[in-house]
Every structure is written in C-alpha cells, then in structure tokens.
Amino acid sequence: MDVGYPESLLLRMLEIYSPSGGEGKISKVLAKEIVGLGFNVSVDGVGNVLGKAGEGSPKVLLCGHMDTIEGALEVKKRGRVIFGRGAVDAKSPLAALICGAAKHIEEGRKGTVHVLAVIDEEGKSRGMKHFLSNCKESYDYAIFGEPSGAYAVTVGYKGRLVLKAMVKTTPGHASAPQLFENAVYVAMRLVGRLRLLEAVWTGDGKKSLFEVPTLCVTCFRGGAQDNTVPSECEVTVDVRVPPSQSLNEIKGKLIETIEDFRDGEKRAEIEVAFADENEPYLENSRSKLVKAFVKSINGVSGREGRLSHKTGTGDVNDFVKKFKTSAVVYGPGNSKLDHTPLENISLTEYLDSISIVEAVLKRISADATKKQA
Numbered sequence: 001m002d003v004g005y006p007e008s009l010l011l012r013m014l015e016i017y018s019p020s021g022g023e024g025k026i027s028k029v030l031a032k033e034i035v036g037l038g039f040n041v042s043v044d045g046v047g048n049v050l051g052k053a054g055e056g057s058p059k060v061l062l063c064g065h066m067d068t069i070e071g072a073l074e075v076k077k078r079g080r081v082i083f084g085r086g087a088v089d090a091k092s093p094l095a096a097l098i099c100g101a102a103k104h105i106e107e108g109r110k111g112t113v114h115v116l117a118v119i120d121e122e123g124k125s126r127g128m129k130h131f132l133s134n135c136k137e138s139y140d141y142a143i144f145g146e147p148s149g150a151y152a153v154t155v156g157y158k159g160r161l162v163l164k165a166m167v168k169t170t171p172g173h174a175s176a177p178q179l180f181e182n183a184v185y186v187a188m189r190l191v192g193r194l195r196l197l198e199a200v201w202t203g204d205g206k207k208s209l210f211e212v213p214t215l216c217v218t219c220f221r222g223g224a225q226d227n228t229v230p231s232e233c234e235v236t237v238d239v240r241v242p243p244s245q246s247l248n249e250i251k252g253k254l255i256e257t258i259e260d261f262r263d264g265e266k267r268a269e270i271e272v273a274f275a276d277e278n279e280p281y282l283e284n285s286r287s288k289l290v291k292a293f294v295k296s297i298n299g300v301s302g303r304e305g306r307l308s309h310k311t312g313t314g315d316v317n318d319f320v321k322k323f324k325t326s327a328v329v330y331g332p333g334n335s336k337l338d339h340t341p342l343e344n345i346s347l348t349e350y351l352d353s354i355s356i357v358e359a360v361l362k363r364i365s366a367d368a369t370k371k372q373a
Contacts, residue, residue, distance in 0.1 A: 001037070001102055006354055007082075007347060009033060010095045013066075014075045014084035020067040020123035023047050027066060030098075030117050037102040039115060046130045051098075051115040053105045057140060058368045059112040060361065062101050063128075063315065064094030064145030064331070065121030069339050080347045087345040089338040090121075093145030093331020096350060100357025104365075111365040114139075121315055124276075128315040132322050139325050141289050141364060143357070144316040147333030148308055150353040151301055153293040154329035156309035157317055158210065159241035159280035163254060164234065165190060167222075168269040171231035180229040181267035184222040187233035190270070191217055193261045194237065197253065210309040213250055215239045236275075240311060243282035278317040281327070282309075288367060289326045289360075296359035301352055310335070330357070 012033075018026040027047040035041045039051030049066075068086040075084035086092075094117060101113045114137070118127030148154040167187045172180030194215060201213045215237050222233030241250050251274065262270050283290060285307055297305030310329070320327050332353040337343050 001099065001106060006095065006099045006351060009099065010082065010092055010345075010350065011075065011077075013091045013095055014082065014086055017072045017085065018067055019070045020120045023066045023119045027117070027119070030066065034098065034115060034117075037098070038105055039102075044130060044134070046126055047119045048127045048131055049117040050131075051101075052112070053101075053114075054110070054112045056110055056112060058364050059114070059138070059140050060364070061114045061116060061137075061139045061142040061325075062097040062145070062357070063116040063118060063142065063319070064097050065090055065119070065127065065315065066094065066117050067119055067122050067127075069122050071341070073341060073343060081344050082347060082350075083342075083344040085343060087337075087343040088147045088333035088335065089343070090146050090331060090333075092333055092345045092350050093147060093353075096331055096353040096357055097143060097145045099354045100361065103354070103358045104361040107362075109362060109365045110369055111361070113361065118315065125315055125318065128318055132318060139323060140368075142316070142319060142323070142325050142327035143289075143360070144314060144319070144327065144329045145331045146314055146329045147331050147335040147338065148329055149306075149334065150332040150349040150356060151297050151303045152306040152308045153290065153297070154308045154310055155283040155285055155290060156210065156243060157281045157313050157329070158243070158311050159247055159317060160276070160278045160313040161239040161241065161247060161250060161254075161274055162276040163215075163237040163239055164273050164275050165237070165258065166271040167233045167235070168271070169229075169231050169267060172229040174227045174229055177229055181265075183230045183233040183268065186265055186268045186270075187220065187222060187235050189265075190258070190261055191220075191235060193257060194254075197257045208309075209311045211242050211244065213239065213241055213245060214311070240313070241280055243280040245280075247277055247279060278313050279321045281317045281320050283326065283328055287326050288364065289328055292360045292363040292367075293328060293330065293356070296356045296363060299359055300355045 219236035294305035
C-alpha cells in the first residue's frame with residue numbers, strides 16, 4: 001500500500017455525500033477500492049460491500065458503515081486536520097479498518113479477514129439486518145468502526161427500545177373544550193408519568209448514564225384542525241437500556257406504568273407498541289480481543305489503552321446478539337463531534353488507528369498460530 005493511500009482514500013470517501021438511503025455511489029467506489037487492495041469483493045442486494053481475504057483461523061470481521069446523517073459539509077484540509085461530513089461518524093473509522101486489514105493481508109499473515117461496509121446504520125440499520133439474515137459465516141472476532149478515539153476501545157453499548165403510544169379521544173369543537181377530553185393533554189400527562197419512572201431509574205444521580213435506563217420523548221404529534229379539540233396524539237419515546245438489565249425487564253416496567261396511568265384516564269383510549277428494539281452489548285474487559293487492543297494502542301502510541309462504554313446503540317448490538325462473537329467498537333475521532341457541523345479528524349490519530357488495527361490483527365493471528373502449534 002502506498003504511504004499516501006490512507007489519506008487519499010479517506011478524502012475520496014468524504015467527498016462522496018452519502019446520507020442514509022443515498023449510499024449507491026460510495027458503495028461502488030469502495031467495492032473497486034477494496035478489490036484493488038487484494039480482497040475478493042461482493043455487493044449484496046441492498047448495497048453492502050463485503051471483501052474477503054486470507055484463509056484459516058482466526059476469522060475476523062471488520063465492519064463499518066458508509067452512510068452519514070443528512071447535511072453535506074465542505075471537505076477541506078487544514079494542516080494535519082481533515083473536515084467533512086463523516087470525518088468522525090464514521091468514514092474515518094471505516095477507512096482505518098479497511099487500510100489496517102489491507103496492511104495485514106499484504107504481510108501474508110495467517111487468518112481470514114472480512115471487511116464489511118454497510119448501509120443505513122444511521123437509519124434503520126437495513127444493511128446490518130440484511131447481512132445478518134443472509135450470513136452463513138461464523139467469526140472468531142469482530143471489530144466495528146465507530147469513533148472511540150484512536151487510543152481507546154469501546155466495550156459496551158446500551159440497548160434500545162422505541163415505544164409508541166397513541167392516545168385517542170372523542171373530537172369536539174374548540175369553543176367548548178371543557179366538554180371534551182383533549183388527546184394532547186392526556187399525552188402530556190402520560191409523558192409526565194414516564195418521566196417519574198425515569199427519575200426512579202436514575203435515582204440520586206450517583207450512577208453514570210451507562211449504568212441506568214433513560215428515556216427521551218423524540219416525537220410528539222397531535223391535532224389536525226385549529227378549531228377542533230384534538231382526538232389523537234402519538235408519542236414516540238426512545239428508551240436506552242444498560243447491560244445490567246434486560247429488555248423484557250424494562251418493557252415490563254413501561255407497560256406497568258402505562259397501564260396504571262390508563263386506569264385513571266376514563267375518557268381516553270391508549271394503544272402501546274414497541275417499534276424497534278436492540279439488546280445491550282457488553283464485551284468482557286479481559287477478553288483476548290480487548291487485551292490485544294490495549295497492548296496494540298500502547299505499542300503504537302506509547303499511551304495506556306483506555307476502555308470506554310457508550311450510551312448509544314449500534315450495529316454491534318444486533319451482531320453480537322446473533323453470533324455471540326467477541327467484539328469491540330473502535331475507530332479514530334472525537335464522538336462529541338458526531339452529527340455536528342464541525343466534524344473533523346486528526347490525520348495523526350487516523351494513521352495511528354490504522355497501525356493499531358494492523359497490530360491487533362497481528363496479535364490475534366499470532367495467538368491462533370501458537371494454539372495450532
């Protein structure tokens with residue numbers, strides 16, 4: 001691999017605007033690039049790009065997403081910093097995985113390496129869901145590309161529930177509001193009850209956000225005409241679940257709370273459904289993969305590798321649920337810049353992360369070779 005290739009690859013990726021649903025062009029470009037790096041490449045029915053190289057154990061999947069949120073940003077370089085949509089979330093992590101895997105393959109080391117670039121991670125995760133429903137492979141390890149910072153590795157994500165509650169009442173004329181129940185007011189009271197439940201979860205605030213369930217009202221829609229008492233109001237609630245609790249446990253608490261609330265609202269009908277869910281993910285901090293990252297971060301940068309836990313949810317959650325594979329989340333970039341107009345990546349950090357990925361693959365490959373000896 002030419003010494004300037006990692007930077008040029010990242011710049012090409014950033015220059016292609018690829019919001020969720022618009023990944024067609026970058027899918028074609030990456031397929032061509034990965035072929036050029038020595039991988040056998042296929043593109044599936046939704047546009048995921050999968051490159052395969054090597055053979056034998058260990059079998060490692062390196063997965064990142066091609067899509068970004070909406071909102072194009074000018075791609076520019078200032079000194080050793082590159083700006084652009086996806087510079088952090090998550091084209092530089094994906095590019096780092098691709099380049100680190102390619103350098104590993106160039107060295108002819110043992111093991112099987114699969115590089116997967118998926119669509120729609122920022123949307124409904126259609127890419128990962130399609131991959132999981134069609135994948136016949138099994139993996140020893142998996143690395144997912146998201147910004148952890150080059151000198152840290154993420155070993156835990158919270159799970160997620162999407163709760164939708166529809167409040168229905170009898171419509172009436174807005175000139176006599178006291179005669180009718182207002183669906184918007186009922187929905188507001190329901191939100192208040194749910195926030196009381198969250199206050200119980202968070203307690204005295206001594207636990208971190210990663211350790212407690214949280215909820216956030218993300219959508220509130222009610223009313224249709226400016227002279228009519230609203231008869232329908234839909235509330236969408238994003239609920240995050242820590243690894244210490246199960247989705248079913250949190251679902252039970254939510255349903256119990258809503259049923260208790262419903263008993264006191266005699267003039268309203270309340271329908272509840274869970275629109276989406278992801279199990280929490282937590283990697284063993286003493287696993288071989290985590291240790292390989294900690295040692296590789298130190299070996300490349302001289303820094304002590306840190307372990308981090310994120311309050312978000314990603315494709316790794318669904319992958320681990322199906323495969324039960326040892327997995328971490330890793331990539332360069334400051335996650336506080338995710339989805340902001342200031343997305344930027346330090347070239348030094350980006351290049352270090354490539355060396356760290358390569359070093360991790362070398363370590364787990366060497367470990368597998370020792371076992372076979």
